[in-house]
Structures are given as structure tokens and as C-alpha cells.
Amino acid sequence: MDLSDIARKLGLTETKHLVRKAAELRRLADVQFDSSVIGVGEICKAIICLEIAASRMDVVFDRQAAIKLSGMSEKAYNRSFTSMQNGIGVKNKLDIRELAIQFGCIRLIPFVQKGLSLYKDRFRTSLPPSRRASADFSRPVFTAAAFYLCAKRHKLKVDKMKLIELCGTSEPEFASVSTSMSDLCCDVFGTSKEKKDPKTVKGNRELLDALPEKRRVEDGGYSSEDDNSSAYKKRKRMDEHAYEEWKSTVLASKNQSGQKAPKQTKQARLDFMKKVPETKVQAT
Structure with missing residues (x-):
């Protein structure tokens, strides 16, 4: 045709x-x-x-x-x-303002611009010095991913598939760029439901664990030492105690059965072919 x-x-x-x-x-x-x-x-x-x-x-x-x-x-x-x-080798031209107008999210324009600029700086910093000059962010997938993440952070509904179609990329590539942006610029693109950095979570946990030890009964306060333990710890200890009891019962029954095990007796061999001595019959 x-x-x-x-x-x-x-x-x-x-x-x-x-x-x-x-x-x-x-x-x-x-x-x-x-x-x-x-x-x-x-x-x-x-x-x-x-x-x-x-x-x-x-x-x-x-x-x-x-x-x-x-x-x-x-x-x-x-x-x-x-x-x-x-x-x-054809690249689509994707403008932040055009996207904002098309999806009705005009107020996202400054957030997307700030996020893209921050992502470019942090991404270049993570590269070796020899590769920083050759970093290319002109592809429309970066603009589309930044726009989508900002909309998600501000709880605005944006058609993800439409964005992928507009930037002319694939779903795996779009997901990869979005993940990279969320990791490097969590303060701009991240949401509360996303997984936190393990180091940050560990630091917060250590801080929370240290606080009860420093609390004392002062000025009408309370001491966490007065409480025996949380319900979770109690249940955990009860489970461990029940397991130890079950384990000791099993081991004891095993040892007892091993000590009282009857010796195997050999069954006597019956020889039905054994000849009986003939008796002489006296003639009467």
C-alpha cells in the first residue's frame, strides 16, 4: 500500500x-x-x-x-x-509546559523543573569525572518520568501509559528511569509509601531504642522500666518457652525408648525333617 x-x-x-x-x-x-x-x-x-x-x-x-x-x-x-x-535515531521533543497543559497540572511546572535540575546534578556527581561531560539528559523519557513522579507525589492522577506513549519509550525503560530518580532525589520525587533507605531506617530505630533507657521518673514522668515488656515480646517468650518444653519432651521420650528397647530374640528353628528312631515291635 x-x-x-x-x-x-x-x-x-x-x-x-x-x-x-x-x-x-x-x-x-x-x-x-x-x-x-x-x-x-x-x-x-x-x-x-x-x-x-x-x-x-x-x-x-x-x-x-x-x-x-x-x-x-x-x-x-x-x-x-x-x-x-x-x-x-529520532527523538521526540517533550516540553514540561506542554505536558502540564495537556494533563491539566500547571502547578507542577516549577517542581518538575527543580527535580530535573537536581537529578542531573546528583547523577553527574555519581559518575566518574571522565564521564560527566558525556552524560545526556536530552531524551524525553527523563522529562516524562520527572513529571509522573511529581504528579504522584502531589497526588494528581496522570495517565502513565499516555506519558510513555508521548515520550516514545518502553515501559521497562520508563520504570528504570523513574526508579533512578526516586533513589537519587527522594526528597523531591519520593512518596511516604516508598521504601526508605536502610541506613536511615536503622538510624531511626537506634534512636528510638535509646530513648526509653534515658527516661526516668522525673517531674511526674514515667519510666519505661516499670513495664515488663510489650505484648509482642511476651508472646515471643511464651512461644520460645513452649518450644523448649516440647523439644525437651521429645528428647526425653526418645532417650527413654532407647534405654528400654527390648533385645531381639532369635526364634528357634523347627526341623520337621528330623528322623525319630524306630522302635521294635515285639510279636505277641
Whole structure:
């Protein structure tokens, strides 16, 4: 099917320049890699090239109609689209303001900008000096992940799959970048439900454990030493005591059975073939 026919089926206007750009992208894809290896047929490749060209020329593109025309599922199409983009080397332009307007989260703009700047600085600091200059944060997945994490922190609902689709990445890559941002910038992107740093948790636990020992009955206060123990510790001690009793009972019964075990006696052998001496019968 020709690119012009596909563009008309998708309802694209001003197809002349759009088709020319899509044809250029398709030739580039043929040179760069074999699309059949990643499971992308010729029709699907043409549709994806049209979508990439439309996004670069700011032309409205109906992705749902494209998915229907390609004959693929939405997940398979998104995966193929990402693979084609990476193969061609085309990067989507993703702006924080455009995302905020599209998702109705204007107040997130300063938080996303601050979080991205902080993440870049901390990430570069964690790299060896020789690699800091070559660190590239221009990919749209960083902007999308920062926007998603800020929305999550401020309890705003954002369509995660829509974000992944807009930035042209895959779910594993998006999850990897999000995890990296949460780890390095937990103060900006983290939420209360996320797992804390083990060192921080250990430090807080030691602090809480030290406090009861320093409390005394002063000025009407209380002493934690007056309490025997918490309910958990009591239950734990009771379980351990019950286990020790059961263990000693089992061992004692085992030793007793070993001492009183009767010796095995050998059964006498019966020989029915033994000959009985013949007796002489006297004739009367």
C-alpha cells in the first residue's frame, strides 16, 4: 500500500510534505536495520513513519485509527513504534509546559523543573569525572518520568501509559528511569509509601531504642522500666518457652525408648525333617 493511500485512510491533511517526510524516514529505516527482525511489517512501518513525520511537523495524528489500520494490538504497536524510533535515531521533543497543559497540572511546572535540575546534578556527581561531560539528559523519557513522579507525589492522577506513549519509550525503560530518580532525589520525587533507605531506617530505630533507657521518673514522668515488656515480646517468650518444653519432651521420650528397647530374640528353628528312631515291635 502506498504512503499516500495510507495517509488518506488516516484522514491526514496536507499529505504532500508529510508523505515526503515519511518516505524519507522509511528509506532511513531500511538502511539502518531490518524491520522484519523486530516484527514490523511494511504496512506497519509505513504507518509508524507517517506518525513520526506528523509529530515532527506538528500535524494532528489519530493513533487509534493507525493501530486499527495496522492490524496490531495497542501494546504491540507502541512497542514497534518505540523500536522504530530507536532504530532510526529520532527523538521526540517533550516540553514540561506542554505536558502540564495537556494533563491539566500547571502547578507542577516549577517542581518538575527543580527535580530535573537536581537529578542531573546528583547523577553527574555519581559518575566518574571522565564521564560527566558525556552524560545526556536530552531524551524525553527523563522529562516524562520527572513529571509522573511529581504528579504522584502531589497526588494528581496522570495517565502513565499516555506519558510513555508521548515520550516514545518502553515501559521497562520508563520504570528504570523513574526508579533512578526516586533513589537519587527522594526528597523531591519520593512518596511516604516508598521504601526508605536502610541506613536511615536503622538510624531511626537506634534512636528510638535509646530513648526509653534515658527516661526516668522525673517531674511526674514515667519510666519505661516499670513495664515488663510489650505484648509482642511476651508472646515471643511464651512461644520460645513452649518450644523448649516440647523439644525437651521429645528428647526425653526418645532417650527413654532407647534405654528400654527390648533385645531381639532369635526364634528357634523347627526341623520337621528330623528322623525319630524306630522302635521294635515285639510279636505277641
